[in-house]
Amino acid sequence: MQIKFPFSRRREVTAEAWTVCPSCESQIFNRQLERNLRVCPTCGHHFRMGIGQRIELLLDEGSFVERDAGLESGDPLGFHDQKPYVDRLKASQIKTGLREAAVWGIGTIEGQRVAIGLFDFHFMGGSMGSVVGEKLARCFEAALIERIPAIVVSASGGARMQEGTLSLLQLAKTTAPLTRLDDAGIPFISILTDPTTGGVLASFASLGDVILAEPKALIGFAGARVASGTVGEDLPEGFQSAESLLEHGFVDDIVARPELRATLSRILRLLPVAAAEDGWQTTSETRGWGPIGVLSGMAERLGTAVSETIGIEVEKPVGEEPGATRRPREEES
């Protein structure tokens, strides 16, 4: 028989108030963990982060406006494993307060307007089904229409098995708009957090013009269970870590969480959206590949100062200062 002590209730609260760091096994007071951006103060282990906190970490306060919040998954296959898919969806919705594993919207980072998509791993392992794919595609299309940079913060196990090949084809659905962003001269920044694997890594997440990763994040194509089952051998330690990807040249940098916002802001300033005349369709034709094309393209961006020195006539946009084309995102906001 269980004996109830008068202090048992308090003890229970104590147990919930602490988290044990899986990396250094030190006890962290939960409120301290939250204040420290869910980074272990002892060893710097990055705990997984929800979408809400991620928005507060990266975007200017109050600037985020969610789009397409009402999109919801159906059950196109009538999928049923040990539990029906619809039940799994509902359980995840209750657990996380989210409708789906991803959220997208428009916000600003130090005043620079961006279209941003974010994943929550706690919603069915951050897996990408039709709705997640749709949200990201819309995020990229909004970046294209508004001519603002696109950012995606990934945390996903991959494509959602419960939607079968419809999930698989989300790889193509989310990748197709990126070709248009290329033509339009709009940067896309991919941020990989723990864990980013499978179909998400094998599509847009690997295709950032700049790819940043959080320290020690698990990033790989095949999940450990799939890989060891197929290869049938023990896998080396850490071969799917952010550090390994940096070493092999697949990410640009590893950025600790406290510096992420400042780094992102700096990259956004250094990689401005290319100047466009009217819309993305015209850009690919007007931007030449030859040396003159490159020079004139540069001159367009830099304005008359350059055109005088290199002797190329640049048409000034009517009623605009020469510098205005350099920071087009300011006109949007």
Place this chain on the structure above:
Amino acid sequence: MSEIVLSELPPTSEAVEAAWRRVQLARHPMRPRTLDLVALIFDDFAELHGDRGFRDDPAIVGGPAMLNGRPVMVIGHQKGKDTETNIFRNFGSPYPEGFRKAQRLMRLADKLGMPVVTFLDTAGAFPGPAAEERGQAEAIASSIKLMTGLQVPIVVVIIGEGGSGGALAIGVGDEVLALENATYSVISPEGCAAILWRAPEAAPIAAAAMRMTAADQLELGIVDVVIEEPGEGAHEDHAGTATAVKQAILASLGRITRHDTEALLTTRYARLRGIGLVRETEAASGQLPQEPSLRRRIGRLLRLPGVPRRPRWSEIWPSGEDADSNEEGA
């Protein structure tokens, strides 16, 4: 896409048996492979090797070929016939350099204006540490991206197993054809069973649940045409299968090449963008923070009583507990 809900119940034993039979036929050791079909379908074929970066991956083959007097670029997964050739071909599971070879050939086709025909027959991209080190995910992703913007017609034929990202990497097309006993899935049935059922023996059930047969894929709108196989299956009659595939490719190219390049790319984009089931419901706008009035902003700043605090995003969507680490994806 209209909503297709077939059943909310686990697949019946007949459905499981039927699906598993198709999976086994798709994996049949005597099934015609890419090079078998290429030899029977095309008048001429010159295989080109290497990704121009690391090495030649024998799990993907490709090169220019002549189809009824018209040049096309052929690319496909290549499995072996016996243990020896299967080891050489890595059982048809490409390394990143295989996908990079495919990309190189597609760029050549793009440059010369040749239509691209791809044959899908792989259990999936190889998942080992060496493949990871050389960027398996990046190779698949950039291959998919290249295909979404390729300015020539693309016909995809699933001839055996269409296994996950490794298949899709050369499987983005204007039309997708599938042999009757071919399969297409987001993950292998064994992998799905291992993750969702935690038992590899549940693979036949997983195969039925994922609806991976050609007929199911036609119904879902992923596949456009199902090509009938002769007799008991393609393994019985390679020549007959090749004739049927050739007819289907010619018909498909006839339909696609009617478009000019711009229409082709717009149609391909619309096709990809339309895939999946998405329900638009009322937005949960009540939760969303609104632009606050000046009084509220000052009140909040000075923490005046009676001014409600705007909920923080982390309160609307709190971080979940960290214990949850189950893989749900592929």
